Amino acid sequence: MNSIIPMANYLLENSGTLSSDIVDEIIGSFHFDVPEEEIKQAKLMYDEFFVFLAQSLDCQEGSVPDALLSWSKANGEATARSQLNISQIIIRYPDTRMVFSDFVMRIGMEFGLNTREVVMVIKRVNQMLDLSINETVFAFERYKDSVIQEAQKEIRELSTPIVPIQDGIAILPLIGTIDSNRSDHLLNRVVPKIAPLGVKYLILDFSGIVTIDTEVARHIFTVHSVLALLGIDIAVTGIRPELASRIVNAGIDFTSIKVYGNVKQAIENMTFN
Incomplete structure (x- = not known):
């Protein structure tokens, strides 16, 4: 695990540059256009993501930084409020996982991580992505349910x-x-x-x-x-x-x-x- 510390420090010190590079790579793998404003927001989010990832490498297995929970919830609620179909968000995750897996393998080789350590980092990335997608879906459902309940209330009043x-x-x-x-x-x-x-x-x-x-x-x-x-x-x-x-x-x-x-x-x- 000690061999991961230098890599974690690198992620912390270069989170801004890494987030910009990886978002560009993820966007490049999509077969659809993404608005510039959304790309800008994604880079800000992944800047924090890299910070969370670096911090999580020091956590006990299965735990994640509290900040990530707050970030994922806020990200999910913002996505829900944008009124996109949930499928438009879900389809992005497979490409995102592939890009992150390639990134971890590249940087793992640069810092001399062994196979077990690389797998551990990839598992941690996937754990964080799973948490993110869960919060997105939960937020979407909460938003949808609140809209439906409000609409039903209005319908009851009007009918x-x-x-x-x-x-x-x-x-x-x-x-x-x-x-x-x-x-x-x-x-x-x-x-x-x-x-x-x-x-x-x-x-x-x-x-x-x-x-x-x-x-x-x-x-x-x-x-x-x-x-x-x-x-x-x-x-x-x-x-x-x-x-x-x-x-x-x-x-x-x-x-x-x-x-x-x-x-x-x-x-x-x-x-x-």
Whole structure:
């Protein structure tokens, strides 16, 4: 291991030059163009990479510098925010590994490393690259999940609007696919907003629903009981035959609910007390 120390010192002292050279070599192995700004950032990153590599050669086997963990996470999050497809990042790693393996073998010969030592350095490089790619994928998934969750939140808000049509009367159109998350949103987020609007009669319109399972349908129909306790009268419209069949087979009680074919019929037949 002592024979590696001079090489580690060389990496530390020449990290800037080495990073520039190796990035140019890696870019040259690609069969696609890389933006100049990205090349510039890559050289800065690999400057730190060489410093991390040199420091890691003094670490116990299997350990890596704490700074590398922070750098890999930041690098991964930046990649995710750039909105590239993850495949555009993954395809770069095989060429990067080959270039680094050739580099380690060349410099290993110059510093007189034996075969075992060269293999150890290559394994350490691959470990660091694996960590980098893991953090990139994790960051991509975190970013994607956060975007999806935010989009779903917006969709839930937009797909369950309370639409006043006359004094004391409003329509709640249900649109798209109703899943457990949306039914929970309806009960916990939408229903509490209805009473403060002064709504006395609410039309719950199912005509825009694409799919809904029986359990979710049962959950939604509890809205009737909740609103009844708030003194709000409900009429249901737009239930298609297949949905009606599912609800009846599930034993959901419709006897206390006013059901109409469409919104126009509900308004025409609504009785004001």
